[in-house]
Amino acid sequence: MTYRTYLGALTGAALFSLAACSTSPDIDGSPSSDLGAQSTPSELTTFTDSHWQVESIKQGGIIDYSNITMNISNNRISGSTGCNRYTGTINVESESDERFTLTTDNIALSRKMCAPALMKQEQQFIDALTETAFYAIDKNTLLTLFNSNKVETVKAIITSGSLSSMQPTPNGPQATNLQQRPVSEKQDRVNTPQPSAKVYDCETPSANTTSLKVNSLGPDTLALTLNNTHHIVQLSRAASGAKYTNNKNVVFWNKGDEATLSVNSGNYYCSLIK
Numbered sequence: 001m002t003y004r005t006y007l008g009a010l011t012g013a014a015l016f017s018l019a020a021c022s023t024s025p026d027i028d029g030s031p032s033s034d035l036g037a038q039s040t041p042s043e044l045t046t047f048t049d050s051h052w053q054v055e056s057i058k059q060g061g062i063i064d065y066s067n068i069t070m071n072i073s074n075n076r077i078s079g080s081t082g083c084n085r086y087t088g089t090i091n092v093e094s095e096s097d098e099r100f101t102l103t104t105d106n107i108a109l110s111r112k113m114c115a116p117a118l119m120k121q122e123q124q125f126i127d128a129l130t131e132t133a134f135y136a137i138d139k140n141t142l143l144t145l146f147n148s149n150k151v152e153t154v155k156a157i158i159t160s161g162s163l164s165s166m167q168p169t170p171n172g173p174q175a176t177n178l179q180q181r182p183v184s185e186k187q188d189r190v191n192t193p194q195p196s197a198k199v200y201d202c203e204t205p206s207a208n209t210t211s212l213k214v215n216s217l218g219p220d221t222l223a224l225t226l227n228n229t230h231h232i233v234q235l236s237r238a239a240s241g242a243k244y245t246n247n248k249n250v251v252f253w254n255k256g257d258e259a260t261l262s263v264n265s266g267n268y269y270c271s272l273i274k
Contacts (some may be wrong), residue, residue: 049073052143052156055232057124059152061247063117068125070156077104077129081122083114088129102135102145128153142217142232157223157230200259200270202226212261212270214252224252226261226268 054068062068066082078087088107092100107126114122133148145154197215204210213225220235222244233244233252244252251262257272 051159053159053230054125054154054156056155057121057128057153063121064248066118066121068121069159077107081109081125083118083122084110084112086110086126092135100135102132104129104132125154138217139215141215141223157232159230199273201273202259202261202268202270204268205266210268211273212259212268214259222252224250224261226263231263 050072052070052072054062054070056062057068063082067080068082069079070077071079072090075090076087077090078085080086086107086109089105091103091105107129109122109126113119128145131147132145132153134146134150136144136146138144141158143154143156143158144152147153197213200212200214202210202212210227215223215225217223217232222233224231224233231246231248231250231252233246233250236243236245242254249262249264251260253260257274259270259272261268261270
């Protein structure tokens, strides 16, 4: 498996706060206990003015609505820790065809006091950025950072407006398209086309209508986009159909062309747009 993605954009956060177990790719191409997903080379990409929403820090969830962000521009990283604003420098390099590095330096914070839990989470996030040594990007959507021991430090999902800023470059490292599949297929499938997102028309809790975009990040993981808000959910057991959940009160259930999304107990009833 291969980790190829030119980030120029950041250090980011966990596949999200999932109660279930998720897999991550290995940095050097060999399986490890912490990193087990397979990767496939994709198009060359450079990340200019990209923006990311942190979903996980050191493989744990984050405090609901704490809004930890990473913004990358001109070798600078900045954003919110959920308490204070921060800024620093980033350095992205290609060590080889198989390995890409990302490090941060000179991180400075504003000095606002917050609730103890938020300040503790802030320190965990800054520590995670400082420890980061490698990165991978799944389908230009999900960013995963790793420390020097190849253990995940942060996962983050790209936010609206960033994708239009990602332009091809002839000299940049390869982007990583992490495809979850058996190891036996690793050498047989290269440049696998990315599946298109499904779009649903949904009735909102207030009887209005809105669109729900569902993109697969692997066989057991979905990225949901509703009203410019992103949620990552993972497959869980269900009596019928497919049920996906996370630990932020988001539940997505679909069967055939029908789907139901529950966000903080508000229900959206959706039909697939064909």
